[in-house]
Amino acid sequence: xxxxxxxxxxxxxxxxxxxxxxxxxxxxxxxxxxxxxxxxxxxxxxxxxxxxxxxxxxxxxxxxxxxxxxxxxxxxxxxxxxxxxxxxxxxxxxxxxxxxxxxxxxxxxxxxxxxxxxxxxxxxxxxxxxxxxxxxxxxxxxxxxxxxxxxxxxxxxxxxxxxxxxxxxxxxxxxxxxxxxxxxxxxxxxxxxxxxxxxxxxxxxxxxxxxxxxxxxxxxxxxxxxxxxxxxxxxxxxxxxxxxxxxxxxxxxxxxxxxxxxxxxxxxxxxxxxxxxxxxxxxxxxxxxxxxxxxxxxxxxxxxxxxxxxxxxxxxxxxxxxxxxxxxxxxxxxxxxxxxxxxxxxxxxxxxxxxxxxxxxxxxxxxxxxxxxxxxxxxxxxxxxxxxxxxxxxxxxxxxxxxxxxxxxxxxxxxxxxxxxxxxxxxxxxxxxxxxxxxxxxxxxxxxxxxxxxxxxxxxxxxxxxxxxxxxxxxxxxxxxxxxxxxxxxxxxxxxxxxxxxxxxxxxxxxxxxxxxxxxxxxxxxxxxxxxxxxxxxxxxxxxxxxxxxxxxxxxxxxxxxxxxxxxxxxxxxxxxxxxxxxxxxxxxxxxxxxxxxxxxxxxxxxxxxxxxxxxxxxxxxxxxxxxxxxxxxxxxxxxxxxxxxxxxxxxxxxxxxxxxxxxxxxxxxxxxxxxxxxxxxxxxxxxxxxxxxxxxxxxxxxxxxxxxxxxxxxxxxxxxxxxxxxxxxxxxxxxxxxxxxxxxxxxxxxxxxxxxxxxxxxxxxxxx
Amino acid sequence: xxxxxxxxxxxxxxxxxxxxxxxxxxxxxxxxxxxxxxxxxxxxxxxxxxxxxxxxxxxxxxxxxxxxxxxxxxxxxxxxxxxxxxxxxxxxxxxxxxxxxxxxxxxxxxxxxxxxxxxxxxxxxxxxxxxxxxxxxxxxxxxxxxxxxxxxxxx
Ligand code: FES
Ligand code: FES
Numbered sequence: 001x002x003x004x005x006x007x008x009x010x011x012x013x014x015x016x017x018x019x020x021x022x023x024x025x026x027x028x029x030x031x032x033x034x035x036x037x038x039x040x041x042x043x044x045x046x047x048x049x050x051x052x053x054x055x056x057x058x059x060x061x062x063x064x065x066x067x068x069x070x071x072x073x074x075x076x077x078x079x080x081x082x083x084x085x086x087x088x089x090x091x092x093x094x095x096x097x098x099x100x101x102x103x104x105x106x107x108x109x110x111x112x113x114x115x116x117x118x119x120x121x122x123x124x125x126x127x128x129x130x131x132x133x134x135x136x137x138x139x140x141x142x143x144x145x146x147x148x149x150x151x152x153x154x155x156x157x158x159x160x161x162x163x164x165x166x167x168x169x170x171x172x173x174x175x176x177x178x179x180x181x182x183x184x185x186x187x188x189x190x191x192x193x194x195x196x197x198x199x200x201x202x203x204x205x206x207x208x209x210x211x212x213x214x215x216x217x218x219x220x221x222x223x224x225x226x227x228x229x230x231x232x233x234x235x236x237x238x239x240x241x242x243x244x245x246x247x248x249x250x251x252x253x254x255x256x257x258x259x260x261x262x263x264x265x266x267x268x269x270x271x272x273x274x275x276x277x278x279x280x281x282x283x284x285x286x287x288x289x290x291x292x293x294x295x296x297x298x299x300x301x302x303x304x305x306x307x308x309x310x311x312x313x314x315x316x317x318x319x320x321x322x323x324x325x326x327x328x329x330x331x332x333x334x335x336x337x338x339x340x341x342x343x344x345x346x347x348x349x350x351x352x353x354x355x356x357x358x359x360x361x362x363x364x365x366x367x368x369x370x371x372x373x374x375x376x377x378x379x380x381x382x383x384x385x386x387x388x389x390x391x392x393x394x395x396x397x398x399x400x401x402x403x404x405x406x407x408x409x410x411x412x413x414x415x416x417x418x419x420x421x422x423x424x425x426x427x428x429x430x431x432x433x434x435x436x437x438x439x440x441x442x443x444x445x446x447x448x449x450x451x452x453x454x455x456x457x458x459x460x461x462x463x464x465x466x467x468x469x470x471x472x473x474x475x476x477x478x479x480x481x482x483x484x485x486x487x488x489x490x491x492x493x494x495x496x497x498x499x500x501x502x503x504x505x506x507x508x509x510x511x512x513x514x515x516x517x518x519x520x521x522x523x524x525x526x527x528x529x530x531x532x533x534x535x536x537x538x539x540x541x542x543x544x545x546x547x548x549x550x551x552x553x554x555x556x557x558x559x560x561x562x563x564x565x566x567x568x569x570x571x572x573x574x575x576x577x578x579x580x581x582x583x584x585x586x587x588x589x590x591x592x593x594x595x596x597x598x599x600x601x602x603x604x605x606x607x608x609x610x611x612x613x614x615x616x617x618x619x620x621x622x623x624x625x626x627x628x629x630x631x632x633x634x635x636x637x638x639x640x641x642x643x644x645x646x647x648x649x650x651x652x653x654x655x656x657x658x659x660x661x662x663x664x665x666x667x668x669x670x671x672x673x674x675x676x677x678x679x680x681x682x683x684x685x686x687x688x689x690x691x692x693x694x695x696x697x698x699x700x701x702x703x704x705x706x707x708x709x710x711x712x713x714x715x716x717x718x719x720x721x722x723x724x725x726x727x728x729x730x731x732x733x734x735x736x737x738x739x740x741x742x743x744x745x746x747x748x749x750x751x752x753x754x755x756x757x758x759x760x761x762x763x764x765x766x767x768x769x
Numbered sequence: 770x771x772x773x774x775x776x777x778x779x780x781x782x783x784x785x786x787x788x789x790x791x792x793x794x795x796x797x798x799x800x801x802x803x804x805x806x807x808x809x810x811x812x813x814x815x816x817x818x819x820x821x822x823x824x825x826x827x828x829x830x831x832x833x834x835x836x837x838x839x840x841x842x843x844x845x846x847x848x849x850x851x852x853x854x855x856x857x858x859x860x861x862x863x864x865x866x867x868x869x870x871x872x873x874x875x876x877x878x879x880x881x882x883x884x885x886x887x888x889x890x891x892x893x894x895x896x897x898x899x900x901x902x903x904x905x906x907x908x909x910x911x912x913x914x915x916x917x918x919x920x921x922x923x924x
Contacts, residue, residue, distance in 0.1 A: 009862075011859050011860060012859065012862070012864055014867070015858070015859040015864040015867070016848050016851065016855075016859060017848065017867075018864050018866075018867025018870055019842070019846075019851065019855040019858050019859060019864060019867070019870055019871070019874060020802075020842060020843065020846060020847055020848050020851060020855060021801075021802025021803075021841065021842035021843050021871045022802070022848065023801045023802075024867075025801075025804075025868065027801075028801040029801075030797075197902075198900075198902050199866070199868075199902055200804075200806060200812060200814055200866070200868040200869045200900060200901065200902050200903075201804070201806065201866065201868040202806045248866070248867065249866060250804075250866045250867070250868030251865070251866040251868060251902050251903050253902070281806070281807075281808065282806050282807040282808070282809070282812070285806075497866065498865040498866025498867065498868075498903050499865065500865065659861070659862035659908070660862055662862060662907075662908065663862045663865055663903070663904055663905075663908055666904065666905035666906075666907045666908065667865065667902075667903050667904050667905040668905075669905060670905030670906065671902065671905070693807065693809055693811065694807050694809065694811035694812055694900065695809065695811055699900060699902065700905075700906075701897050701898070701899075701900055701906075702892075702893045702894075702896045702897050702899075702901075702906040702909070702910065703893050703894065703897050705893075705905060705906050705907065708905065708907055
């Protein structure tokens with residue numbers, strides 16, 4: 001049967017409020033007597049606080065509370081908003097006596113105005129015992145290195161003495177044997193940098209006590225349920241005393257999968273009884289929220305003359321900064337989301353080390369380790385092709401995974417633990433490559449080095465997969481109730497952070513129940529009201545949360561059909577159709593509206609509320625696929641790389657909302673272009689970030705954007721809602737390798753680190769000459 | 770000190786601290802449709818129209834623009850009667866998180882007031898100061914072009 005709502009461009013259901021500036025974000029509401037929280041940060045990369053004197057600050061008339069490690073709970077926990085049991089180490093407290101990076105918070109002031117809080121910060125006297133520091137992960141692994149964490153109480157760290165948070169080792173076959181059998185072997189090391197998510201709304205949290213003394217936390221988060229759990233853990237307050245409300249979120253991209261303001265706000269409210277507010281400035285967002293894990297990745301590929309890979313080996317050294325949040329799981333994804341793509345290699349090995357240093361704390365960031373992995377892998381694939389005199393397209397076609405196939409990596413490596421066996425359900429990759437190649441004119445342009453003065457053109461490509469949710473771990477759930485007019489209220493725990501998930505949910509429910517999406521009222525995540533959902537991460541929104549609302553909608557539909565059958569006085573409802581708000585029996589041509597059914601069940605007969613419930617957890621994590629193609633122009637005189645045209649051919653299963661899907665694809669690409677060309681943390685000698693603002697840390701603006709063409713190749717995933725897979729993350733993975741490959745095509749140079757700044761390009765040109 | 774503004778065609782007087790920037794004064798007085806975060810004039814989220822020109826309200830002292838005429842996103846349309854630009858942003862998928870949206874729409878609005886038929890390049894330049902981390906700008910530009918169409922049809 002043809003879909004009525006799925007696959008259609010339904011307007012984003014929250015867009016009207018957003019374009020008209022209604023007060024929907026966390027910080028758009030103001031509460032009486034609210035206290036404003038401001039933080040004091042460590043100026044040292046590694047130091048023990050010997051003494052901290054807050055007495056002068058406390059004397060200021062408008063100051064209500066000053067927090068330090070001395071008067072806050074010393075509960076060692078992880079700030080990573082992940083599922084349970086938590087895979088990240090317990091290595092931090094709300095405030096630590098030992099501070100480990102410039103930007104770690106030392107104290108907080110809660111005062112009646114922001115200005116007073118700011119004033120008070122200046123009066124806090126801290127005596128530091130400054131310790132030696134370590135910034136380089138290779139250095140940090142040495143026996144002689146500074147130990148970033150020495151405390152006995154930390155948990156979940158493999159070897160604190162070597163600063164080694166996690167070590168991953170996964171093997172299939174025998175790579176050494178594979179390299180021996182190969183005709184060519186290529187090895188290349190590539191380094192990726194610290195970068196920031198830069199959601200335009202910074203982290204913001206407001207907390208207050210409700211009339212029953214419970215703590216309400218209104219916060220810009222991707223993970224309301226994990227916020228509730230972790231705040232309960234850190235403050236030793238029963239979970240039942242905490243309510244987390246997620247308003248509209250001004251972007252997250254992973255940075256808001258972290259509990260960094262909520263516990264402080266809640267603590268202030270608990271201590272003072274007053275509402276509290278903490279909002280990061282842009283600078284704080286850079287220095288003290290989360291970043292992307294920089295990695296140094298080495299990929300070695302062996303291949304036969306015919307292009308067939310015999311072995312792939314990947315080693316990733318991940319810098320997890322001062323704290324290990326998401327360290328293990330991001331590094332897992334560096335291998336698990338990349339290596340299965342080339343399953344033709346019988347011998348595969350992935351090794352990763354996650355290491356502490358005295359630098360800012362990386363966390364979850366769109367692409368989640370796969371971005372780093374592909375940055376290197378997809379350039380090495382091109383290097384192998386070059387050596388074999390094969391083109392980049394053919395080599396990928398020879399080696400990529402196909403429908404019905406699996407990879408040993410799927411089972412061996414999940415997120416921080418073993419994975420699950422998975423078979424690919426989609427045969428789209430060749431199509432993606434062909435369509436993309438045609439659109440960019442790959443074979444017409446590749447190797448041509450078309451020149452215009454000092455500017456040379458080049459084309460490059462890269463291939464990718466990702467996942468959809470974390471299999472056998474991630475769960476979402478939903479409750480749907482039927483109203484008198486045939487509309488429904490959907491309560492689900494999923495977290496729309498701007499991606500349009502609420503709209504996708506309305507479409508899924510509308511499709512199942514045969515009603516218009518605007519008759520579906522979606523209630524944003526509120527831990528008191530909506531049922532559980534793991535939150536917005538791991539590309540799971542449409543797949544897991546969408547799966548949950550679909551299950552709940554089917555449950556409600558079955559109840560509706562039962563009532564209709566009784567009304568029609570028929571024996572079974574198997575062939576009933578739900579359409580335009582009616583239940584129709586094609587046999588008898590009888591027809592009843594959902595509104596009549598609701599009136600009947602609520603007021604007239606067998607009074608009861610029809611309510612559907614459903615949960616969804618997946619056994620697998622069907623990967624979306626994407627082939628990226630870029631044409632660039634690089635100026636040999638300035639070293640500036642300008643992307644001219646970017647084509648992304650994407651298989652994300654069945655598309656629920658084409659316009660929103662395009663938005664996810666283009667948004668991720670532009671984010672990736674920023675990461676590839678300009679975005680990076682610059683550090684001073686003491687480990688201080690030197691460019692914590694939008695002047696010096698350049699994210700793309702409207703004029704930096706090339707022509708971008710997303711091409712969607714629809715497939716059907718049997719496990720996803722209406723056949724859908726994920727799309728949110730995968731397309732950030734392409735710009736580094738695709739532009740890198742295009743740069744090689746244009747000038748025959750390969751850089752070994754991102755971002756591809758003009759200085760590096762010029763240096764490489766000079767070295768080549 | 771006391772300042773007076775005409776905001777969205779209504780008169781207001783506020784008692785302010787002379788050092789405050791307009792963004793804070795607006796938000797503190799309930800105009801939370803004006804967003805902010807960088808306070809350096811680099812993100813554009815705080816854009817409002819002051820005496821006809823789009824300005825980042827975080828870099829303007831409130832005292833400095835005493836008696837100014839200010840337009841916020843609420844001054845061009847509402848949930849009950851959205852402006853064609855607002856409709857177009859909804860229709861073309863140009864809104865993701867929506868945090869940058871009021872500022873971007875106001876920059877586009879100011880452009881169309883002066884130049885009802887801009888080129889792509891002029892559109893890009895008009896919203897160049899409005900950073901958006903979600904959309905990648907393509908749909909925003911499409912939306913502005915669509916709004917131009919809607920506005921011409923309206924005439
Ligand atoms: S807050 Fe004004 S430009 Fe960013
Ligand atoms: S829509 Fe999120 S920043 Fe523009």
